[in-house]
Amino acid sequence: MTTVIGGDGLSREKALRGLFFAGLLDVLLTTTAFLLANSGVLLADFLKTSIELIAITLSWLAIRRVNRGGGKKFEYGLGKLENISSLFVGLVMLLSFLIITANSVHSIIVPGHIQGIGLWISIGSQVVYLGINGSLWIKNRRLSKSAPSPLMDSQTKLFLTRFIGNAFILLSLGLSMALSGFGWSDYIDPAASMVIALSILSATLGIFSSSLYDLLDRTLEEERQIVILAELARHFHDYEELHGIRSRRSGAQVYVEIFLEFDPEKKMAEIQQVIDTIRRDIEQKLQGSSVTIALTTEAVA
Amino acid sequence: MSKEPTIDIIHQEEDGLHILHLAGRLDSVTSPAAEQRIVDIIEKGDLLVVNLKDLVFISSAGLRLILVFMKKTKKRNARMIFCSPGDHILKTFEVSNFLEFLEIATSLEEALLRAKQSKNKP
Numbered sequence: 001m002t003t004v005i006g007g008d009g010l011s012r013e014k015a016l017r018g019l020f021f022a023g024l025l026d027v028l029l030t031t032t033a034f035l036l037a038n039s040g041v042l043l044a045d046f047l048k049t050s051i052e053l054i055a056i057t058l059s060w061l062a063i064r065r066v067n068r069g070g071g072k073k074f075e076y077g078l079g080k081l082e083n084i085s086s087l088f089v090g091l092v093m094l095l096s097f098l099i100i101t102a103n104s105v106h107s108i109i110v111p112g113h114i115q116g117i118g119l120w121i122s123i124g125s126q127v128v129y130l131g132i133n134g135s136l137w138i139k140n141r142r143l144s145k146s147a148p149s150p151l152m153d154s155q156t157k158l159f160l161t162r163f164i165g166n167a168f169i170l171l172s173l174g175l176s177m178a179l180s181g182f183g184w185s186d187y188i189d190p191a192a193s194m195v196i197a198l199s200i201l202s203a204t205l206g207i208f209s210s211s212l213y214d215l216l217d218r219t220l221e222e223e224r225q226i227v228i229l230a231e232l233a234r235h236f237h238d239y240e241e242l243h244g245i246r247s248r249r250s251g252a253q254v255y256v257e258i259f260l261e262f263d264p265e266k267k268m269a270e271i272q273q274v275i276d277t278i279r280r281d282i283e284q285k286l287q288g289s290s291v292t293i294a295l296t297t298e299a300v301a
Numbered sequence: 302m303s304k305e306p307t308i309d310i311i312h313q314e315e316d317g318l319h320i321l322h323l324a325g326r327l328d329s330v331t332s333p334a335a336e337q338r339i340v341d342i343i344e345k346g347d348l349l350v351v352n353l354k355d356l357v358f359i360s361s362a363g364l365r366l367i368l369v370f371m372k373k374t375k376k377r378n379a380r381m382i383f384c385s386p387g388d389h390i391l392k393t394f395e396v397s398n399f400l401e402f403l404e405i406a407t408s409l410e411e412a413l414l415r416a417k418q419s420k421n422k423p
Binding site: 222225226228229230231232233234236237239240241242245 | 360361362364365368369371372373376393396397398399401402
């Protein structure tokens with residue numbers, strides 16, 4: 001999402017559109033399976049796939065806004081909207097955790113065999129989605145590495161969770177059905193749904209911590225500050241004085257302002273060349289950075 | 302309770318040669334006070350030796366300060382020699398390209414010798 005417009009932004013939009021339709025189909029299948037069986041695992045699966053669809057939809061809508069028309073209104077990107085979207089997804093995940101936990105506790109107190117055609121629908125779809133989610137996880141991980149952002153990061157994690165989840169649900173349903181002759185097998189379903197609930201809780205905590213942290217404008221990490229200084233040191237002889245450096249991070253974007261003084265005898269064309277070189281070098285080394293170099297003869301706080 | 306980081310600056314002047322001993326941490330907390338003090342000294346002298354023997358930590362804020370000092374020194378056609386940096390400080394200078402323009406002596410004696418030789422030059 002952020003401010004990536006052009007080829008990169010469009011490829012992300014296309015990828016998200018594909019994910020949206022895949023997610024929609026998954027939600028339809030899990031809803032049908034959940035409604036046609038009395039399984040806590042299938043309830044957890046339905047909630048989990050719904051969360052993923054919400055995350056994808058928010059991301060897709062936001063990137064569409066950036067790519068088509070939001071340009072003049074959101075020249076500094078939609079970093080905060082992305083963080084807020086992640087927090088909303090986190091809240092839905094937290095709610096899902098509570099619903100699954102309550103259902104599992106109820107199933108432990110009042111145990112019963114899982115049954116219904118929904119189980120077979122789910123087993124069939126789990127096999128198919130095991131393959132699909134595995135490939136989508138790899139694809140998203142690649143996209144997240146080339147254009148990092150909190151939401152793409154959360155989606156990569158979601159698809160890995162889904163992949164493991166598919167295998168886990170398949171195993172739990174298979175065991176519940178295969179061992180239905182044993183009384184204790186009634187507890188496989190609530191125990192498995194609790195495991196899914198805990199995995200959702202764990203992902204929720206990760207999203208809350210990273211999104212809340214990114215939501216606050218803050219100064220750059222130490223290692224990135226040193227990258228800026230290393231570039232200024234490399235061009236030490238090209239400017240007269242360093243009057244200040246300001247840097248901040250907003251979501252995935254990094255903004256750097258450098259205040260330099262130049263020899264007044266130097267031609268503007270030479271100064272421009274130095275500024276362009278320093279700016280380009282820092283932007284290349286700091287991913288997602290936007291560098292502004294201002295001319296001044298006074299110290300800047 | 303954590304102790305507030307500090308920097309101690311001892312300034313000596315011998316026959317026009319300014320010697321600064323820095324001890325402690327040069328970071329975002331200590332840099333503002335150190336900047337004012339050292340800039341005042343740079344503006345007085347043409348020859349400075351900065352002893353880093355007891356400087357235990359330097360952050361990006363400290364590096365920025367050294368860059369500012371070097372720029373001011375160069376502008377005044379003065380000379381600043383750093384000496385006795387610890388391994389950690391030297392490594393920080395290396396990764397941040399500061400060794401390209403810093404003059405570093407391995408000991409205070411060597412720095413003083415260089416400074417005196419420079420002073421005796423016609």
